[in-house]
Amino acid sequence: xNDYFTDTxxxxxxxxxxxxxxxxxxxxxxxxxxxxxxxxxxxxxxxTAVPDGRPKGLAYIMRDVQIAQGAAGLPWGINSLDGVFxxxxxxxxQWASRCLPVLHRNPVRCTRRGxxxxxxxxxxxxSSGDCKIIARxxxxxxxxxxxxxxxxxxxNHSLGTxxxxxxxxxxxxxxxxxxxxxxxYGRYAYELAQSMNENVLEVIPKGQSTYAVTCEVDIASSxxxxxLNYSRSDNLGARDTIGYGTSMKTVDSGxxxxxxxxxxxxxxxxxxxxxxxxxxxxxxxxxxxxxxSATWPLLSQNLHYDGAFDTLGRIIGRVASQNASKGNGAxxxxxxxxxxxxxxxxxxxxxxxxxGNIAPPEANLDKGTQAYTRTRLGPSNALGxxxxxxxxxxxFILIYFVWRSWGVNRSARKD
Numbered sequence: 001x002n003d004y005f006t007d008t009x010x011x012x013x014x015x016x017x018x019x020x021x022x023x024x025x026x027x028x029x030x031x032x033x034x035x036x037x038x039x040x041x042x043x044x045x046x047x048t049a050v051p052d053g054r055p056k057g058l059a060y061i062m063r064d065v066q067i068a069q070g071a072a073g074l075p076w077g078i079n080s081l082d083g084v085f086x087x088x089x090x091x092x093x094q095w096a097s098r099c100l101p102v103l104h105r106n107p108v109r110c111t112r113r114g115x116x117x118x119x120x121x122x123x124x125x126x127s128s129g130d131c132k133i134i135a136r137x138x139x140x141x142x143x144x145x146x147x148x149x150x151x152x153x154x155x156n157h158s159l160g161t162x163x164x165x166x167x168x169x170x171x172x173x174x175x176x177x178x179x180x181x182x183x184x185y186g187r188y189a190y191e192l193a194q195s196m197n198e199n200v201l202e203v204i205p206k207g208q209s210t211y212a213v214t215c216e217v218d219i220a221s222s223x224x225x226x227x228l229n230y231s232r233s234d235n236l237g238a239r240d241t242i243g244y245g246t247s248m249k250t251v252d253s254g255x256x257x258x259x260x261x262x263x264x265x266x267x268x269x270x271x272x273x274x275x276x277x278x279x280x281x282x283x284x285x286x287x288x289x290x291x292x293s294a295t296w297p298l299l300s301q302n303l304h305y306d307g308a309f310d311t312l313g314r315i316i317g318r319v320a321s322q323n324a325s326k327g328n329g330a331x332x333x334x335x336x337x338x339x340x341x342x343x344x345x346x347x348x349x350x351x352x353x354x355x356g357n358i359a360p361p362e363a364n365l366d367k368g369t370q371a372y373t374r375t376r377l378g379p380s381n382a383l384g385x386x387x388x389x390x391x392x393x394x395x396f397i398l399i400y401f402v403w404r405s406w407g408v409n410r411s412a413r414k415d
Contacts, residue, residue: 013152014293016159024159024285026293042349043297047311049330049348050318059330060344062351070261071228072330072347073103075354081259084355085230089257095231099267101282101354106331106343107222107291108164112196112203114212116149116167116189118142124149124307126167128214130156133165140306143209146171146188148307150299160219160288164295164342166309168192170209188308195316195338197325215342219291219350220283225269227262287353294349295342315341 015025049060059072063080077083085096114128124147125134133151140147148168157163168188189211190200196213204211233256269277298312319329320337327333329340330347 014154016154024289042352045348046315046345049344050322056328064256066233066258068260069332071102071259073350074100074228074259076351077355081230095229097227097229097262099225099227099269101223102226103222103347104224105222106334106339107219107346108215108217108339108342110213110215110336110339113214114165114167116169116210116212124169126165126212128165131163131165135307137304138306143169148188148309150309159285160292162217162292164215166192166213168211196336217292219288223283225267227267228259229262230259233258290353291346291350294346312341
């Protein structure tokens with residue numbers, strides 16, 4: 001994120017006017033003087049966040065750590081979570097807890113709303129209210145071919161909020177298959193409708209071929225402090241069954257570590273001076289901008305070809321396999337697969353940014369605890385020595401009789 005931006009599609013989508021009349025915008029043009037945004041880096045994690053056989057109740061998985069629902073977005077440091085929790089993950093490590101910022105609910109809300117049209121210029125557009133996105137230089141002919149247009153509006157939006165529009169049109173139909181028009185080159189509108197968990201035949205009647213979605217993003221209202229527990233996984237090596245019918249198979253769903261929220265109440269995060277950290281310090285301008293624009297790599301794919309949302313479709317497919325719209329996705333309150341996929345991307349992006357830029361103080365664990373296994377001799381409580389009395393008494397009696405026996409034998413030799 002920069003306080004200046006180039007005249008690109010992305011800066012048109014994501015730029016906010018601040019109270020001091022300066023502008024904060026997104027730039028995907030990397031320069032020596034401009035730090036690379038974590039938004040792009042997060043995509044590698046997003047694409048592997050929902051593997052087959054993921055245990056229920058998880059938001060996502062990063063490396064060897066299971067992130068439970070309610071803990072999405074927690075800071076992810078350069079050394080995973082060790083520095084964030086202030087621990088040394090040795091073989092003796094058991095668990096650690098501390099207060100951290102998380103996304104306690106999905107910051108993205110999607111509804112079926114908007115209009116898709118073909119402009120006089122031959123380009124596809126999607127509009128909803130005062131937000132309108134027009135495709136740029138698509139290399140296809142409409143309406144014979146399928147196309148999609150995705151983008152965002154931030155004009156008249158407060159920092160950390162955005163309106164995302166997604167519109168799609170099917171290619172020209174040629175007959176029908178299973179009740180659906182047999183579209184030779186693609187069913188983008190149907191795919192978008194399915195991502196909203198809708199009945200395609202009902203929402204796109206015969207003779208129509210467009211579908212539009214409006215998603216509202218609100219970062220600030222979705223963030224809170226929660227006490228989290230980081231521990232060895234209870235289901236390490238667990239087995240799970242995935243697939244259906246003849247394709248059913250058993251997989252290893254165990255991961256080495258896990259993070260879970262401890263209750264639903266808020267907590268206090270302290271800095272290295274043992275002073276409370278305010279939500280404003282955690283949600284500074286950069287964090288709000290990064291969070292609201294986290295989905296730009298997904299929205300801009302195939303921007304200058306046909307607008308196909310291939311990568312977003314892959315993520316949607318992954319969360320759909322976990323029944324995300326039924327509360328089993330990254331967020332319990334997700335109402336559709338599309339909503340959960342966009343929320344998942346936002347959570348992981350903010351997680352990486354928080355961990356690499358404004359991670360909570362690593363050494364301060366005044367509000368948290370840690371546990372390691374140790375081998376010790378004797379009890380840890382003084383009262384425990386009472387249990388040693390029978391054994392000690394037996395030892396003293398044995399010593400006494402040995403001493404007496406040694407004395408008797410010695411006297412016998414002298415005689």
